[in-house]
Amino acid sequence: MSAxxxxxxxxxxxxxAIAGTAAAVIAGVSDAGTKVVRPAVPELGVFSEPADTAVDxxxxxxxxxxxxxxxxxxxxxxxxRLHVLGRDLGAFSSTLVVLPYHEDRGVCYALLGRTETxxxxxxxxxxxxxxxxxxxxxxxxxxSWFYTNVDGVPRVQLFGVAFDDVNRLRLSVNGSWRExxxxxxxxxxxxxxxxxxxxxxxxATLADGSKRVYDFPNTDD
Amino acid sequence: MSIRSTGDHSVRRSRRGKRLAVGLxxxxxxxxxxxxxxxxxxxYSPTSQTQPGTSYQxxxxxxxxxxxxxxxxGGYGWARAxxxxxxxxxxxxxxxxxxxxxxxxxxxxxxxxxxRSWCRHDGTVAWQMACVTTQP
Numbered sequence: 001m002s003a004x005x006x007x008x009x010x011x012x013x014x015x016x017a018i019a020g021t022a023a024a025v026i027a028g029v030s031d032a033g034t035k036v037v038r039p040a041v042p043e044l045g046v047f048s049e050p051a052d053t054a055v056d057x058x059x060x061x062x063x064x065x066x067x068x069x070x071x072x073x074x075x076x077x078x079x080x081r082l083h084v085l086g087r088d089l090g091a092f093s094s095t096l097v098v099l100p101y102h103e104d105r106g107v108c109y110a111l112l113g114r115t116e117t118x119x120x121x122x123x124x125x126x127x128x129x130x131x132x133x134x135x136x137x138x139x140x141x142x143x144s145w146f147y148t149n150v151d152g153v154p155r156v157q158l159f160g161v162a163f164d165d166v167n168r169l170r171l172s173v174n175g176s177w178r179e180x181x182x183x184x185x186x187x188x189x190x191x192x193x194x195x196x197x198x199x200x201x202x203x204a205t206l207a208d209g210s211k212r213v214y215d216f217p218n219t220d221d
Numbered sequence: 222m223s224i225r226s227t228g229d230h231s232v233r234r235s236r237r238g239k240r241l242a243v244g245l246x247x248x249x250x251x252x253x254x255x256x257x258x259x260x261x262x263x264x265y266s267p268t269s270q271t272q273p274g275t276s277y278q279x280x281x282x283x284x285x286x287x288x289x290x291x292x293x294x295g296g297y298g299w300a301r302a303x304x305x306x307x308x309x310x311x312x313x314x315x316x317x318x319x320x321x322x323x324x325x326x327x328x329x330x331x332x333x334x335x336x337r338s339w340c341r342h343d344g345t346v347a348w349q350m351a352c353v354t355t356q357p
Binding site for chain 1: 286296297299310311312313314315316317318319324325326327328329330331332333334343
């Protein structure tokens with residue numbers, strides 16, 4: 001092969017490689033109008049699915065609020081990889097969403113009211129952080145006990161996320177057990193009449209048959 | 222020729238329509254985000270270490286967009302956020318959450334309303350707590 005042919009062959013190879021890379025990048029970004037889905041927190045299978053929504057205005061302040069006080073670690077929630085786990089939930093027709101956080105080491109989940117005046121709550125955490133205390137370590141789920149008293153009607157909305165290997169979730173309120181439905185790593189239960197003073201325990205049964213328990217610290221006013 | 226020409230126009234109109242729709246959606250999102258940020262966030266807890274069980278609250282009631290609490294320095298700690306209405310009743314409560322401002326783990330309430338914001342250090346040792354809320 002002459003020097004000229006070798007140069008031509010090299011040129012074609014380089015151009016093909018660049019074009020291939022560009023095509024892969026473009027295809028990834030344009031897929032469903034979102035970025036390529038990276039496996040954020042592999043234990044939550046829903047993150048392997050394409051994101052549901054771009055930006056929900058009700059989440060506008062979520063990404064920045066903790067950074068307001070921390071001075072700006074790279075901890076913003078990725079609003080473009082939001083996943084809706086449930087819609088039209090409970091008394092406020094709430095939406096349960098989950099999104100990756102803190103460079104994919106963390107998870108934010110939020111219960112968004114239908115309107116801006118409906119109550120909502122969000123929580124972010126690092127599920128696999130080795131520094132978690134004993135009561136949270138290796139728990140395979142995270143739940144929030146969200147109390148509201150709107151128009152004189154007290155209630156608790158239990159909501160959160162559960163790992164793929166959670167086969168069953170149930171809740172005990174003041175000693176009475178009930179099932180908590182889990183769907184696509186999310187769970188929600190509306191408890192009219194419940195209070196932040198109630199004694200509540202949540203129990204997860206994992207695929208290997210083992211159990212994880214968490215007692216909500218509902219102790220005082 | 223005329224049919225072809227009409228087709229081109231309709232394609233152009235369709236494209237214009239799509240661009241306009243996308244533009245409107247983006248504009249609506251920006252307006253909504255702007256409206257959320259029209260409220261200024263402010264801190265109502267001190268920037269010094271506080272003891273377990275210490276609570277803080279805003280000086281009065283105002284229209285809030287959010288209220289959150291978290292341990293600010295030295296790792297994680299249990300914290301809680303609440304809203305009170307003007308009758309002094311608890312209208313929303315996060316319960317105790319394991320928080321760390323630096324990791325973005327905060328107990329946070331959302332939802333516009335005329336509330337007093339409140340937070341509490343629910344840990345077992347002294348640390349610095351950040352409680353942040355909004356008002357117009």
